Structures are given as C-alpha cells and as structure tokens.
Amino acid sequence: MRAGLVFCLAGLLMVAPADPATKPKPKAASSTTMTGCVDQRNNTFVLTGDKELKTHAVLHGDGFSDDNFARHLGHTVTVEGTLASQGGTKVMKVRKVTPVSDFCSPQ
Numbered sequence: 455m456r457a458g459l460v461f462c463l464a465g466l467l468m469v470a471p472a473d474p475a476t477k478p479k480p481k482a483a484s485s486t487t488m489t490g491c492v493d494q495r496n497n498t499f500v501l502t503g504d505k506e507l508k509t510h511a512v513l514h515g516d517g518f519s520d521d522n523f524a525r526h527l528g529h530t531v532t533v534e535g536t537l538a539s540q541g542g543t544k545v546m547k548v549r550k551v552t553p554v555s556d557f558c559s560p561q
Contacts, residue, residue: 487534488546491558492526499523501533501546509544511537516547523551530555 490501490510499513499520513523516535535548 484536485534485549486537486546487532488537489530489532489554491530492523492528494524494527499527501531511544511546514545514547516549523548526551526553528558529553530558 488501488510490503492513493500493502493509495509501510501513502508503510511533513533514520515522531554532552533546533548534550534552535546537544537546539545
C-alpha cells in the first residue's frame with residue numbers, strides 16, 4: 455500500500471512543463487487605414503481632417519524616415535499602419551502612404 459501511495463505521489467510531482475506552443479501569444483497590432491491631409495506641426499508630421507485642423511494622428515514611418523512625409527505636405531493621402539495612443543494622442547506607425555489628391559479641401 456505504501457509503495458502504491460509513494461508511486462502515485464511521485465507521478466503527481468513529475469508533471470511535464472507546459473508546452474511553449476500552447477502558451478497564448480500576444481495579439482499582433484492590427485492594421486488600419488486613415489485618410490486626411492498631411493500637415494507639419496513643429497518637427498512632427500500629422501494627419502488632419504480636410505476641412506478642419508484637428509489632428510487625427512501623429513505620423514511616424516515604419517521602416518522609413520519621418521522626413522519622407524514632407525513630399526506629401528498639403529496633400530490628401532491614405533495611410534496604412536498600426537495605431538496606438540500615447541498620452542491621449544493617437545500615433546500611427548505608417549507602413550504605406552497612398553496619394554489621394556494633390557491638395558487638401560479648403561477649410
């Protein structure tokens with residue numbers, strides 16, 4: 455009887471570690487798109503509404519320099535990337551910029 459109890463307890467103690475493949479993986483940031491007018495505020499590029507100056511998001515290049523947004527200043531574009539919030543400000547890491555119009559709608 456004692457040998458059986460010791461054997462059972464030993465079996466319980468030899469539990470295999472969790473398989474790393476079964477651990478939940480963090481969610482990948484989902485891609486989103488936004489359309490608006492590219493503007494510059496101080497040294498930062500932002501996406502604004504066409505008819506208002508309200509900032510929709512601060513733009514940062516994902517795999518390219520932020521200076522590349524300068525060629526789109528005053529143009530309407532669609533940006534694709536991941537959106538996050540930093541201190542109440544929306545920040546978009548942009549992977550792709552698609553021109554929509556060479557101008558922004560009048561305010």
